[in-house]
Amino acid sequence: MKTLRLTSNDRAVLFDSRFFARLPRATAEAILDGTIASTHEEHDILFRQDEPVDHVFFVLSGLVRLYRLGKDGREADIAVFPKGEIFGENAMFLEHRATANAQAAEPLIVARLESRKLRQLAAENTDVAQALIELLCHHGKMTEDCLAEDRLLTAPQRVASYILSHCPDGLSSFSFRLPFQKNVLAGKLGLAPEALSRAFSMLRQSGVTVKGRVIEIRDRQALEKF
Amino acid sequence: MKTLRLTSNDRAVLFDSRFFARLPRATAEAILDGTIASTHEEHDILFRQDEPVDHVFFVLSGLVRLYRLGKDGREADIAVFPKGEIFGENAMFLEHRATANAQAAEPLIVARLESRKLRQLAAENTDVAQALIELLCHHGKMTEDCLAEDRLLTAPQRVASYILSHCPDGLSSFSFRLPFQKNVLAGKLGLAPEALSRAFSMLRQSGVTVKGRVIEIRDRQALEKF
DNA sequence: CATGCGGATTGACCCTAATCAAATAATTTT
DNA sequence: AAAATTATTTGATTAGGGTCAATCCGCATG
Numbered sequence: 001m002k003t004l005r006l007t008s009n010d011r012a013v014l015f016d017s018r019f020f021a022r023l024p025r026a027t028a029e030a031i032l033d034g035t036i037a038s039t040h041e042e043h044d045i046l047f048r049q050d051e052p053v054d055h056v057f058f059v060l061s062g063l064v065r066l067y068r069l070g071k072d073g074r075e076a077d078i079a080v081f082p083k084g085e086i087f088g089e090n091a092m093f094l095e096h097r098a099t100a101n102a103q104a105a106e107p108l109i110v111a112r113l114e115s116r117k118l119r120q121l122a123a124e125n126t127d128v129a130q131a132l133i134e135l136l137c138h139h140g141k142m143t144e145d146c147l148a149e150d151r152l153l154t155a156p157q158r159v160a161s162y163i164l165s166h167c168p169d170g171l172s173s174f175s176f177r178l179p180f181q182k183n184v185l186a187g188k189l190g191l192a193p194e195a196l197s198r199a200f201s202m203l204r205q206s207g208v209t210v211k212g213r214v215i216e217i218r219d220r221q222a223l224e225k226f
Numbered sequence: 227m228k229t230l231r232l233t234s235n236d237r238a239v240l241f242d243s244r245f246f247a248r249l250p251r252a253t254a255e256a257i258l259d260g261t262i263a264s265t266h267e268e269h270d271i272l273f274r275q276d277e278p279v280d281h282v283f284f285v286l287s288g289l290v291r292l293y294r295l296g297k298d299g300r301e302a303d304i305a306v307f308p309k310g311e312i313f314g315e316n317a318m319f320l321e322h323r324a325t326a327n328a329q330a331a332e333p334l335i336v337a338r339l340e341s342r343k344l345r346q347l348a349a350e351n352t353d354v355a356q357a358l359i360e361l362l363c364h365h366g367k368m369t370e371d372c373l374a375e376d377r378l379l380t381a382p383q384r385v386a387s388y389i390l391s392h393c394p395d396g397l398s399s400f401s402f403r404l405p406f407q408k409n410v411l412a413g414k415l416g417l418a419p420e421a422l423s424r425a426f427s428m429l430r431q432s433g434v435t436v437k438g439r440v441i442e443i444r445d446r447q448a449l450e451k452f
Numbered sequence: 453c454a455t456g457c458g459g460a461t462t463g464a465c466c467c468t469a470a471t472c473a474a475a476t477a478a479t480t481t482t
Numbered sequence: 483a484a485a486a487t488t489a490t491t492t493g494a495t496t497a498g499g500g501t502c503a504a505t506c507c508g509c510a511t512g
Contacts, residue, residue, distance in 0.1 A: 154497090154498065154499090155498075155499070191499080191500095192499075192500055192501075194499085194500075194501080194502095195498090195499055195500075198499085212507095212508075
């Protein structure tokens with residue numbers, strides 16, 4: 001891990017993000033004051049479950065995987081955060097202890113916001129508090145979605161749902177590139193890689209073609225009723 | 227459904243709850259101003275997924291089940307709220323749309339806080355915002371726990387974990403009464419009732435005795451390593 | 453172009469939990 | 483207390499995925 005100063009491009013990315021965009025520029029600046037960035041290799045651990053964390057993280061580039069460990073060492077993914085997303089914010093209000101492990105799923109650069117300062121600002125400034133509230137809501141809903149999908153959908157259905165979530169409304173046929181390795185996608189969907197693979201091949205019969213990272217959909221309808 | 231005025235006992239319960247306890251009395255009063263209570267029979271629906279909700283709910287007595295519906299009509303429980311807990315708060319920040327269905331799992335009385343007013347108060351008052359933040363964090367962590375357990379633990383392990391969560395530290399043997407029907411517990415743990423039953427009988431060999439709603443543990447150690 | 457590596461796929465097998473059906477409790481009603 | 487419901491348990495069967503092993507593919511490397 002190397003630490004860096006924020007570049008002006010980094011700042012632009014930050015200010016554009018959902019979290020900062022809603023804040024007055026001065027407030028955003030105040031939060032970022034003292035913030036540094038750090039780079040990590042794939043597989044590096046940013047923090048571990050139950051250990052103290054002193055930052056809230058913003059993904060400047062790369063990908064982070066949040067997961068919990070089972071007694072037997074198995075890993076359960078809680079969430080995956082691409083560029084532009086914030087994570088680790090809940091530790092701020094839980095004695096600064098992480099609720100999960102965070103690992104770079106690709107070469108990674110994150111901005112590290114000082115969590116004590118941010119917490120303090122949230123306690124003084126309703127704009128900041130508001131932004132945090134919406135962030136927490138958003139994350140909460142994501143986990144809820146995840147839990148519901150796990151409990152309601154089979155593997156092919158979860159994959160279909162994931163694909164559809166990338167399909168702009170109205171199009172019946174389109175294609176896109178997976179934003180990360182199938183490996184990671186499998187984890188995010190709560191599947192073993194093999195199961196993801198099989199799910200894809202199951203979906204072939206509904207007009208889904210997979211070539212490397214590129215997914216092509218011929219028939220949206222078919223996918224929806226899967 | 228009948229609507230009632232809050233009794234003074236209701237107010238006491240409210241003020242004692244985690245959410246209100248941290249607020250200055252005047253602030254709490256302000257939130258409660260205009261709040262009414264409503265009673266519901268078992269199985270009544272309080273609100274449905276994706277429909278508008280204008281309240282945040284506080285359970286005064288009884289039990290609420292939050293769940294999502296699958297396309298096939300199957301239900302996936304997201305959470306269960308006993309007396310003293312708040313739910314429905316995330317809709318406030320998601321266009322006032324519920325993310326799940328809420329159903330009375332027993333005869334129920336809830337206090338209905340006006341969500342627009344509460345949201346407004348949160349926007350003006352950092353104490354209120356703070357209380358909401360902690361509530362959201364807490365709920366977020368619960369769903370996260372749930373997701374992780376689903377993905378990491380087998381049915382008997384989830385049941386063991388549930389039992390242990392009711393066992394005061396240090397005791398090696400104790401007993402308690404399930405706070406709701408096995409039915410509901412099964413849903414909460416993401417299991418079919420049959421699976422819960424089988425899990426219990428599996429745990430018998432680790433010193434767990436089940437008599438009606440009463441669970442007795444003979445050997446905490448054994449449970450922990452299950 | 454051959455080589456090697458890691459990710460992805462496929463096959464075989466197994467285990468967990470869902471489902472369906474039936475038998476037993478437990479509760480509530482009468 | 484008998485009858486009628488409503489929970490819960492148990493048994494049998496099955497579907498869905500996990501795991502392990504082998505193979506394949508894509509891509510970087512020499």
